[in-house]
Every structure is written in structure tokens, then in C-alpha cells.
Amino acid sequence: MPMLEVVDFGKRFTIHHLNKTMHAVEHIDFSLGRGKFIGIVGKSGSGKSTILKSIYRTYLPDTGQIFFNSERFGSIDLCNASEREILYLRKYEIGYVSQFLNVMPRTTSRQLVEKALLEMGTTEKVARMEAEQALNHFEIDQKLWDTYPNTFSGGEKLRLNIAMATVKKPRLLLLDEPTASLDQQSKIKVREIIEKLKADGTTLVGIFHDIEFMEGLCDKVFDMKTRQLIWEAGISNES
Amino acid sequence: MYEEPILRVRNLEKQFGDGCKHCMQGAIRNLEKNYCPACGTVYACQDISFDLFPGEILGIVGESGSGKSTMMQCLYFDADVTSGEVYINGEPDLKDQNIFELSRQQKRYIRNHQYGMVYQNPVHGLKMNFSSVGNIAEKLIEAGNRNVSEMEATSKVLLESVHIPLFRMKEEPRNFSGGMQQRVQIAKALSNNPPILFLDEVTTGLDLSVQASVLDLIKRLQRELGISMIVVSHDLAVIRMLADRTIVMLNGSIIEEGLTDQILEDPQHAYTQQLVYSLL
Ligand SMILES: Nc1ncnc2c1ncn2[C@@H]1O[C@H](COP(=O)(O)OP(=O)(O)OP(=O)(O)O)[C@@H](O)[C@H]1O
Ligand SMILES: Nc1ncnc2c1ncn2[C@@H]1O[C@H](COP(=O)(O)OP(=O)(O)O)[C@@H](O)[C@H]1O
Ligand SMILES: [Mg+2]
Ligand SMILES: [Mg+2]
Ligand SMILES: [Zn+2]
Numbered sequence: 001m002p003m004l005e006v007v008d009f010g011k012r013f014t015i016h017h018l019n020k021t022m023h024a025v026e027h028i029d030f031s032l033g034r035g036k037f038i039g040i041v042g043k044s045g046s047g048k049s050t051i052l053k054s055i056y057r058t059y060l061p062d063t064g065q066i067f068f069n070s071e072r073f074g075s076i077d078l079c080n081a082s083e084r085e086i087l088y089l090r091k092y093e094i095g096y097v098s099q100f101l102n103v104m105p106r107t108t109s110r111q112l113v114e115k116a117l118l119e120m121g122t123t124e125k126v127a128r129m130e131a132e133q134a135l136n137h138f139e140i141d142q143k144l145w146d147t148y149p150n151t152f153s154g155g156e157k158l159r160l161n162i163a164m165a166t167v168k169k170p171r172l173l174l175l176d177e178p179t180a181s182l183d184q185q186s187k188i189k190v191r192e193i194i195e196k197l198k199a200d201g202t203t204l205v206g207i208f209h210d211i212e213f214m215e216g217l218c219d220k221v222f223d224m225k226t227r228q229l230i231w232e233a234g235i236s237n238e239s
Numbered sequence: 240m241y242e243e244p245i246l247r248v249r250n251l252e253k254q255f256g257d258g259c260k261h262c263m264q265g266a267i268r269n270l271e272k273n274y275c276p277a278c279g280t281v282y283a284c285q286d287i288s289f290d291l292f293p294g295e296i297l298g299i300v301g302e303s304g305s306g307k308s309t310m311m312q313c314l315y316f317d318a319d320v321t322s323g324e325v326y327i328n329g330e331p332d333l334k335d336q337n338i339f340e341l342s343r344q345q346k347r348y349i350r351n352h353q354y355g356m357v358y359q360n361p362v363h364g365l366k367m368n369f370s371s372v373g374n375i376a377e378k379l380i381e382a383g384n385r386n387v388s389e390m391e392a393t394s395k396v397l398l399e400s401v402h403i404p405l406f407r408m409k410e411e412p413r414n415f416s417g418g419m420q421q422r423v424q425i426a427k428a429l430s431n432n433p434p435i436l437f438l439d440e441v442t443t444g445l446d447l448s449v450q451a452s453v454l455d456l457i458k459r460l461q462r463e464l465g466i467s468m469i470v471v472s473h474d475l476a477v478i479r480m481l482a483d484r485t486i487v488m489l490n491g492s493i494i495e496e497g498l499t500d501q502i503l504e505d506p507q508h509a510y511t512q513q514l515v516y517s518l519l
Binding site for chain 2: 013014015016017053057058059060072073083084085086087088104105106115118119
């Protein structure tokens with residue numbers, strides 16, 4: 001069974017005061033096996049983030065199905081899952097990372113990572129240890145551990161975001177342009193992080209601006225323009 | 240559904256006034272907002288249904304007059320409902336029992352053992368001429384406590400946990416700032432270890448730093464005690480910070496409900512869109 005299967009998915013937005021409805025995406029189909037990485041490419045506004053946010057249910061999906069192979073619920077259609085089921089999945093099985101840090105104010109980086117663990121039922125002692133490991137692993141300077149992240153640089157915020165999402169060891173991780181606005185050095189670091197996550201068996205869906213950056217990492221690449229896979233490992237190796 | 244709600248609210252109605260031919264015919268009430276222009280009846284809560292799950296913070300947002308406080312007062316038995324049902328999970332004797340139909344005494348029991356309430360206006364939740372410790376003791380006595388020194392000790396622990404300094408505990412809350420009064424109200428509401436807590440605009444009117452400390456306190460209560468809470472606010476920023484799920488009310492009705500981030504980023508109803516866009 002695939003870890004994620006998107007079937008004829010579509011999403012419209014209706015803006016009432018403009019009396020306008022628009023199709024952000026239509027007829028999206030792809031599937032992804034456990035531990036695989038699919039990259040989504042397409043120009044700005046083509047609907048890449050809309051797909052990711054619909055999987056995470058920050059956007060309310062309106063047509064099609066998104067089947068997720070959940071440890072807790074088995075195969076579950078994320079379009080129809082209850083809000084409480086989605087909250088459970090976000091807590092234990094599905095992570096979302098973007099370039100933006102959206103966290104509780106007045107909470108230090110260390111507390112944020114610990115909280116991600118505590119809400120899964122990890123004991124305080126273990127949470128403390130694993131949080132420090134993660135902060136180290138993603139190379140967040142020790143002097144930042146006990147400060148509020150609102151003043152962090154773009155790269156630091158991103159690495160904290162990734163640390164918070166990955167300490168949970170999610171089955172599925174959604175990455176929305178995590179490298180946007182990063183310098184080359186930091187981008188390479190993100191690439192290394194993704195390599196490690198893949199090696200750990202995490203299934204990944206990623207949006208990246210520059211396709212070269214994903215070379216050798218993706219198992220599949222989905223193109224928004226043609227709504228087709230333009231590349232798949234082991235099937236065609238040209239280009 | 241993979242879990243049981245702790246509280247189930249079904250078709251709750253609350254009207255002020257008797258209604259007339261104009262507003263009582265069939266399903267459509269012909270109201271102006273929540274008000275019948277012919278007879279003056281106010282339909283403050285209309286067909287309110289939702290579930291509250293263990294350990295969650297459920298946000299209720301809506302403009303002034305949308306019926307938020309009225310709904311909370313009905314749930315807490317401060318006001319009688321016009322009709323509707325509420326079921327509570329936790330007391331085996333009350334399983335499948337609409338608690339609005341219980342006797343006065345049974346309702347008091349639920350209030351004293353299952354519920355805590357923090358009112359929009361501290362005057363409603365506190366006796367301003369009792370000491371803070373006395374206020375909490377009052378609630379402990381209602382819940383069946385009789386041991387004076389034990390009650391005093393409990394009060395101190397609670398007041399400390401909401402950061403009221405020890406040396407001010409014997410003081411009357413009327414001398415306190417708004418933020419301190421709300422924290423005493425919260426301590427009082429928590430004193431019977433209620434699994435369900437109702438919070439009505441607890442931070443409204445407080446200045447920002449005080450508001451922050453009350454919000455942090457509420458978050459901590461959820462995390463450390465696993466209390467289920469209904470948090471009412473007209474302020475989406477407060478809801479965003481606290482609530483996992485959010486209900487939007489307008490003119491006494493629920494017009495939208497969803498995950499809080501979805502309500503904020505992909506609002507469906509025209510009114511919710513207006514509310515969210517004005518926040519940005
Ligand atoms: N005792 C009463 N008699 C008549 N009408 C009432 C009474 N109490 C409330 N109402 C009306 O019921 C409606 C809902 O009031 P409520 O206090 O629940 O609003 P709210 O959503 O809490 O507003 P706010 O954000 O201003 O606190 C209003 O139209 C109000 O005027
Ligand atoms: N929350 C939203 N409300 C209304 N329209 C939206 C919303 N999110 C995205 N859109 C629209 O949907 C289309 C796809 O956007 P998006 O998914 O962000 O594209 P991409 O990530 O590929 O740049 C755009 O036209 C965008 O304006
Ligand atoms: Mg995007
Ligand atoms: Mg009110
Ligand atoms: Zn009438």
C-alpha cells in the first residue's frame with residue numbers, strides 16, 4: 001500500500017466579497033511509497049502549496065481523495081477525516097515545514113522542541129535529552145537554545161522548524177520551499193538534512209524552487225504544468 | 240470517531256421573549272440579526288450543536304452580541320435554556336442523560352464537581368469583599384470540603400500557581416488589577432479540579448503583557464492538567480494562540496467550524512472571511 005495516494009484532487013477558493021471562485025488546482029494524481037521522496041515543481045501560483053496545505057488540512061480539500069497510510073487509523077482519506085483525527089495525525093504522524101516559523105510566542109527554541117515531544121507523551125527527561133540532540137543535530141547554536149526564535153535568521157528559523165517536525169519521527173513530512181531565501185551554504189545543509197531523513201525512512205513531499213537542488217534526492221518529480229510525473233527513479237534516467 | 244467527547248451539546252436554543260406569529264412559523268424565523276422586529280424577542284442562541292473532546296481547547300469566536308456569553312451561561316446553568324440537550328461523559332450515572340433535565344440539586348453537583356467558570360466580568364466570578372483565599376474556600380466548601388486548614392493550604396497552592404504573591408493572598412480582589420482578578424478567578428475555577436473549564440473573554444480589556452501572562456497560564460493548564468476548555472473570545476489572535484479547533488458564531492448560530500489554522504487560512508463563510516481579512 002502506498003504511504004500517500006492523491007486521487008483526482010482539486011481545490012477551489014471562493015472569495016465572497018469579490019463574488020469570485022477560482023480553481024487553484026484540478027485533477028492532481030500521484031502516489032508515493034514508504035520512504036520515498038516526491039518533488040513538486042511548477043511556477044509560482046501553480047498550486048504547489050495548495051496541495052501541501054490540503055494534505056495537512058490547513059486548507060479544506062473539496063474534490064478528490066488523499067489517502068494516507070496511517071499507523072493509527074490504517075488507510076484514511078485526509079479529505080474526509082474528522083478534525084480530531086487530523087489533530088492526532090499532526091501530533092504523531094504528519095509534519096509540515098515551511099520557511100515560516102509559526103509558533104507559540106514567549107517560548108524558547110528548547111521549549112518548542114521539547115513541547116513537540118511532550119505532547120506525544122514522552123517523559124520530561126527523555127524530551128529534554130532528545131530536544132538537545134535535535135538542536136545539536138540541526139546545528140542550532142547552543143547560545144540560541146534558551147532564547148525566543150522571533151529574532152532568528154531565516155536559516156535558523158528553518159532549522160528549528162525542521163527540528164520540531166523531525167523529533168516526532170513523522171511517517172510523512174511535507175516541505176514547502178524550505179530553502180527559499182537561504183544562501184547556498186544553508187541550502188546544502190538542508191539537503192543533508194533531507195538525505196538523513198530519507199535514510200531514516202521518512203516519506204517526503206517537497207516543493208523546491210530550483211529543480212537542480214533536488215538532483216539525486218527525489219524518487220519522483222511531479223510537474224504542475226503537465227500534471228504528470230516528469231521523472232521517476234529507475235524508470236527513466238535521461239536528462 | 241476514534242474517541243468519546245467529554246461534552247456533547249445538541250440543538251441548544253435560548254430566546255429572550257415569547258415569540259410571535261412572525262418569528263415562530265416554520266423553520267425560518269424572519270429575524271433582523273437575532274431579533275424579531277414584530278415582537279422584540281431575541282434569539283440569542285439558535286440550534287447550537289458541538290462536541291468538546293478530552294484535553295482540547297475549543298475556541299468560540301464571534302462579534303459582540305453573537306450569543307457567546309449566553310451560550311456559556313446556559314452550559315453553566317446560570318441561565319435556563321429554551322430547549323436543547325447536553326450530555327456529559329465521566330459520571331457513569333449521567334450517561335445518556337440530558338443534564339438540562341436534571342434537578343436543581345443534581346445540576347449544582349455537576350457545577351461543583353465537573354465544571355469551572357471564568358466570567359467575562361470578574362464581578363460575576365468573585366466576591367470582591369472576600370479575601371482571595373476566602374473566595375477559593377467558598378468554592379471548596381460548595382464542593383464538599385470542610386477542613387479549614389486544608390482548604391487554606393489548597394488555596395495557597397492555587398494562588399501561587401497563578402502567580403498571586405503570598406503576601407497578597409488575604410487581600411480582597413477589589414484591590415487587584417484586572418489581570419490579577421482574572422488570575423484569582425481562574426484559581427477559584429480550578430479549585431475543585433474540574434475536568435471542564437469555561438472561559439469567557441478572560442483577557443479582554445487587559446493590557447498586552449498582562450494578557451500574555453493569562454494566555455500562558457491557560458496553555459499551561461491544558462498541557463499540565465489536561466483540562467478540556469471552551470474559550471470564548473471576539474479576538475482571533477487569542478483564539479489562534481489557544482485553540483486547536485474553532486467555532487464561529489453569528490447572530491446566535493454557528494456558521495462555521497474547523498481546525499483553527501484552517502479557519503484562519505481558508506475561511507469558508509463570507510462572515511468568517513471578513514473577520515479574518517480584517518485581522519491581516
Ligand atoms: N437577559 C437578557 N435579556 C434580553 N436579551 C439578552 C439578555 N442577555 C443577552 N441578551 C441578548 O442576547 C444576545 C447575545 O448576548 P451575549 O451576551 O451572549 O453576546 P456575546 O456574544 O457574549 O457578546 P460580547 O462579545 O459583547 O460579550 C444579544 O443580542 C443580547 O442583547
Ligand atoms: N488561502 C487562499 N485563499 C485564496 N486563494 C489562494 C489561497 N491560497 C492559494 N490561493 C491561490 O491558489 C493559487 C495557487 O497558489 P499556491 O498553491 O500558493 O501556488 P504555489 O505554491 O505553486 O506558488 C494561486 O492563484 C493563489 O493565489
Ligand atoms: Mg507556494
Ligand atoms: Mg460576552
Ligand atoms: Zn416575533
